[in-house]
Amino acid sequence: MENLSADKVLVVDLGSSEITEDELSDELVEEKIGGAAIAKHLYEEHADGDAIVIGTGLLTGTLFPASAAAVMTAKSPVSGKICHCPITLKVGLEIQYAGFDYIVIKGKADHPVFLWIHDGVADISDAAAVWGKNVWETTDTWRNAMGDVLIQTLVIGSAGENGSDFAQVCCNYWSSGDRWGFGKLFGLKNLKGVAFRGMGLLEIADAEEFVEMSLDVLEEIKEGNFVGHKGVGDLCTAMGEADISAWLEPLVHRHSSCYNTPYATNTFACIDHDPKQMEEPEKEETGVLITDIFGLIGFKKAGLSATDACRLLRDCARFGIDAAAVAELSQTSGLKTREAIQGALPELSGRITLPGNGIFSPWCPQQPLFSEFEDVGDDPVSWWERRMAVAYIFGIHPIFAVMSPEITEEDLVEIAAVGTELEIGQETLDKAVHYLLQ
């Protein structure tokens, strides 16, 4: 595919160390559009290798608002189904510009490895030096070793190495949308992580029209109901968890956005530093970027102080484990203090509650936020799943997708056709969504 694409699908067989590249065909894009739909197609094509597929949405990394998300698709050890989770922050962006639209990882390495994907080149590299290190240490090690602090990583910690069902693939240092235990799959493959860096360029079929349409949508968005709200505290309030904001406020430093996303879905909490100091602190590690609403809410409901909750979120991110699962399992196990919960991280087990039909990560709230959506009707679960399917196909930030009715399916298919000059319409989208939901 010539436009909005690197036109490359990478297939890495960790068992044989063989790396192959295919073109991304126009026909496949005209059938499945992109993102999770093509990732699922590739998963099925390589299912015999117990594949993990990392891919970008059709609009990921463009000027279309909220085009922050890439996707990871695999069979979840938590649900046993083929599931999808979003990859956000700036990691989805970096995947887009590192030179491959989709990366299929199959087989199992005979020793710990990581993938280094940069400017259209992919290497399987030895990970002996980081096996046993936590998520933060690993990202630091790779960035230092390669002399580039902007390298973006998908990485596991001890939870993934040791086979926890709730192991998470983290983004750089932080919790991610992986609530499917994909971190365990990385560990089973002896795959410590994937590092991305790229300076690619995406061509656009009708660039001027694409940019003007993106700007029109952005201008509508800037009149949206969410304007004036920011951070995880306001997200929690919109979800009906009104007491989180005031509880967290004394620790709040700043709010930040994932790539090109008009709502700051992340909040940095300072726990080892004055949160109100704006000058750069001397300390390298001052707190935690809260990227997981349900982990935060879970620790609040467990009766922890905001400081202890944030310390635990940081513990979970370093260990590479799903904080929301930790919060739920520690409550059912009767663990009441941060120390007790932290000490139990390596052993936590049990069943967790997963709302919805188990296709898209419940990391994203299963309800409209700030705004009303006309098509919710009496079936909010079906509304949410369709909204997720569309977001995961185009690379729209899932949380922004449930707060911005200004982003319509009609706009998305139109701009996809403008950007690619391919035959993409509402019927194409309906079929791709159906394929994902079946």
Place this chain on the structure above:
Amino acid sequence: MGIQIDALKCTGCMACEMACGYHRDDGFALLSSCIVAYRTKEKKDYFGVILKRDEDLLIARPEGTEIKRIGETAEVSDSGKKADASAKPMLLREACDLCEEMDLGPMCIKFCPFDAISEA
């Protein structure tokens, strides 16, 4: 006319950087942007925006805005400590031309979702 940046409104989304890259390359890319999100201090959440102008660099830090002569980039890129080798040096990037030939005007202003960038 010039550009001013309110670093405390900025959420580090990089829309400005991509909009500028589009202006430079007629495609989506970040390599040629003259406005760059400063994001090398991820663990301590210290971020801002740097704009290359004809004679100097406008650096919007969370604690305030400063102007530095071009050539002082090592200090800019890493607060006076070890130079940051990761990004294309600002020295090698073209200065802001306010997108003078584009009907839409300065693209970074148009595409900032938070109105953190405005005309001076």
